[in-house]
Amino acid sequence: MTATENADDTLPDTHSTRVEALSRATTRLRFDPFVDIDWDAPENALDKRDPRWLLDPEIAPLAATKWYAEQPLQRRIDMGRWITANTFKVGIQFEMLLIRGVGHYAAKLSNSDPVFRYLMHEITDETNHIQMFQEFINRNGQDVPGMRRISRVVGPIFAFISGYLRVMLFLGVLCGEQPVHFQQTLLQRRASQIPPLLNKITFIHLAEEARHITFADDHLEQRIEQSGRIKRATYAILFPLFLRWLMGEIFTPPRTFAREFGMPRRAFKAAYWRSAHSRRMMAESAADARRVAENLGIRTVWTRWIWRVLGIDGRVPRFRGEPNRVDERxxxxxxxxxxxxxxxxxxxxxxxxxxxxxxxxxxxxxxxxxxxxxxxxxxxxxxxxxxxxxxxxxxxxxxxxxxxxxxxxxxxxxxxxxxxxxxxxxxxxxxxxxxxx
The missing domain is CATH 1.20.58 (Methane Monooxygenase Hydroxylase; Chain G, domain 1)
Structure with missing residues (x-):
C-alpha cells in the first residue's frame, strides 16, 4: 500500500494505521447489552411514576414551553418516557440504514483493506445498539413510531444508493451520530438525575459511537482532500441539508406525539423550532457537526449562508462535546x-x-x-x-x-x-x- 491513493479504495498508510488501532481498541473494549446490563436488576426497573423522567429544558425544547409546565406531573412524566423511547426508536431506524450502506460499501473493499475489519466491528456494535434500544422500548411499554413516515420510506433507498457514494455515506453517518452524541453527552452530565437504566444505555452508546465518529471523521478527511472542486462544492452544500434533516428526525417527535398527548398545534410549533430557546438549542446541537465540517474544509464562506438559513449555524467547539460556556439566558x-x-x-x-x-x-x-x-x-x-x-x-x-x-x-x-x-x-x-x- 503506497502513501498516495493509486487505486480507488486504497488509502494512505497513516489512515490504515489509525483504522487498525480502532479495530484493536474495539476488540479490547466492547459491550454486550445483555451481558453488561442487568435488565432485571431492581434499580433498572422502569418506574412509570419516576419523576426523573421529566424533561430537562437544556436537552428537550418541549420542556421550556408554557404548555408543558401547565401539564399534570404524571402527564409530563409520560411525555418524557415517550420522547426518550421514540428517540431510541429513531436510533434503531438510523442504525439500520447505516448497516445497509456500510455493508454495501464493505462488500466492495479489497481483501487486504483494514477498513473492512473495522466496518464489520462497527456493524456488530450497531446491531448491539439496536437490540439494546429495542429492549428498552419493549420494557417501557409505549408504542412509538420513531421517524416520520416519509423518512421511513425514503431512508432505505438513500442507504442503498450511499453504498456507491462513499463520501456521502460517511457524511450521513456523521450527520446522524454527532447530534445524538451531543444530546447524550448532556444526559451523562446529569447522570444522577436520570433513571439508572437510561444512564447505562447512554454510557455504552457514547463509548462506542465515539470510535465510529472518529473513524468517519478520519475517513472523510482522506477522501475529501483528494476530491475535485465540484465534488467538494457538492459536499459543502449537501452536508448541512443532511444534518438538518436528521436533526429534525432525532429531536422532533412525530405528530403521533401531539395527538396522543393532546398538544395544540401552536404549542408544538413553538417548541419545534419557532421559539428563541428552541432555535438556540438547534444551533447548539449542531456544534460538533460544524467542527467536523470546518476541519474537512466543507463549511466555507460561500456555503455558510445555508447553515444560517437552516438555523444550525453558530460557534465551533475546539473539541468534541465542548460545552457552551455562554449562559443561554x-x-x-x-x-x-x-x-x-x-x-x-x-x-x-x-x-x-x-x-x-x-x-x-x-x-x-x-x-x-x-x-x-x-x-x-x-x-x-x-x-x-x-x-x-x-x-x-x-x-x-x-x-x-x-x-x-x-x-x-x-x-x-x-x-x-x-x-x-x-x-x-x-x-x-x-x-x-x-x-x-
Missing part, C-alpha cells in the same frame, strides 16, 4: 453587545474619515489608501480561508496579524497618524463582518 444580551460594538466601529471609521477630509488637504488620498489597505487584509483573509488555513474560533492567527501589521506600517508614510488610525478602524470594522472572526 444572556445570549440575547451578548448578541446585542456584538451588534453595538460592530456599528460602533463602523461609526468610528466614518468619523475618522471625516477628520481626514477636514484636517488634511489630502483627505481623499488617505481614505483611498486606507480602504485599499483594509481590502488587502480582507482579500488575504478570504483566500486563506478558501485554502483551508483558517480555523473558525482559533484565538490568534499569526499570518493574518502579520498582514495587518504590514498594511498599517505601509500606511504611516502615506497618511501619518490619521491614516494609521483610519486603516486600523477600517480593518476592525470589517473584521466584525468576516465569517471566521
Amino acid at each position: 444572556s445570549t440575547d444580551g451578548w448578541l446585542a453587545e456584538i451588534r453595538t460594538a460592530t456599528w460602533g466601529r463602523v461609526a468610528a471609521a466614518a468619523i475618522m474619515t471625516t477628520v481626514a477630509f477636514v484636517a488634511t488637504p489630502v483627505g481623499p488620498r488617505i481614505t483611498l489608501f486606507a480602504a485599499a489597505g483594509a481590502a488587502v487584509w480582507a482579500i488575504y483573509h478570504v483566500l486563506r480561508e478558501r485554502r483551508g488555513g483558517v480555523v473558525a474560533n482559533q484565538p490568534f492567527e499569526w499570518p493574518r496579524f502579520i498582514v495587518w501589521v504590514a498594511v498599517c506600517v505601509m500606511m504611516v508614510p502615506v497618511g501619518g497618524l490619521i491614516g494609521l488610525a483610519l486603516v486600523v478602524l477600517m480593518i476592525l470594522a470589517l473584521a466584525d463582518f468576516m465569517p471566521t472572526l
Whole structure:
C-alpha cells in the first residue's frame, strides 16, 4: 500500500494505521447489552411514576414551553418516557440504514483493506445498539413510531444508493451520530438525575459511537482532500441539508406525539423550532457537526449562508462535546453587545474619515489608501480561508496579524497618524463582518 491513493479504495498508510488501532481498541473494549446490563436488576426497573423522567429544558425544547409546565406531573412524566423511547426508536431506524450502506460499501473493499475489519466491528456494535434500544422500548411499554413516515420510506433507498457514494455515506453517518452524541453527552452530565437504566444505555452508546465518529471523521478527511472542486462544492452544500434533516428526525417527535398527548398545534410549533430557546438549542446541537465540517474544509464562506438559513449555524467547539460556556439566558444580551460594538466601529471609521477630509488637504488620498489597505487584509483573509488555513474560533492567527501589521506600517508614510488610525478602524470594522472572526 503506497502513501498516495493509486487505486480507488486504497488509502494512505497513516489512515490504515489509525483504522487498525480502532479495530484493536474495539476488540479490547466492547459491550454486550445483555451481558453488561442487568435488565432485571431492581434499580433498572422502569418506574412509570419516576419523576426523573421529566424533561430537562437544556436537552428537550418541549420542556421550556408554557404548555408543558401547565401539564399534570404524571402527564409530563409520560411525555418524557415517550420522547426518550421514540428517540431510541429513531436510533434503531438510523442504525439500520447505516448497516445497509456500510455493508454495501464493505462488500466492495479489497481483501487486504483494514477498513473492512473495522466496518464489520462497527456493524456488530450497531446491531448491539439496536437490540439494546429495542429492549428498552419493549420494557417501557409505549408504542412509538420513531421517524416520520416519509423518512421511513425514503431512508432505505438513500442507504442503498450511499453504498456507491462513499463520501456521502460517511457524511450521513456523521450527520446522524454527532447530534445524538451531543444530546447524550448532556444526559451523562446529569447522570444522577436520570433513571439508572437510561444512564447505562447512554454510557455504552457514547463509548462506542465515539470510535465510529472518529473513524468517519478520519475517513472523510482522506477522501475529501483528494476530491475535485465540484465534488467538494457538492459536499459543502449537501452536508448541512443532511444534518438538518436528521436533526429534525432525532429531536422532533412525530405528530403521533401531539395527538396522543393532546398538544395544540401552536404549542408544538413553538417548541419545534419557532421559539428563541428552541432555535438556540438547534444551533447548539449542531456544534460538533460544524467542527467536523470546518476541519474537512466543507463549511466555507460561500456555503455558510445555508447553515444560517437552516438555523444550525453558530460557534465551533475546539473539541468534541465542548460545552457552551455562554449562559443561554444572556445570549440575547451578548448578541446585542456584538451588534453595538460592530456599528460602533463602523461609526468610528466614518468619523475618522471625516477628520481626514477636514484636517488634511489630502483627505481623499488617505481614505483611498486606507480602504485599499483594509481590502488587502480582507482579500488575504478570504483566500486563506478558501485554502483551508483558517480555523473558525482559533484565538490568534499569526499570518493574518502579520498582514495587518504590514498594511498599517505601509500606511504611516502615506497618511501619518490619521491614516494609521483610519486603516486600523477600517480593518476592525470589517473584521466584525468576516465569517471566521
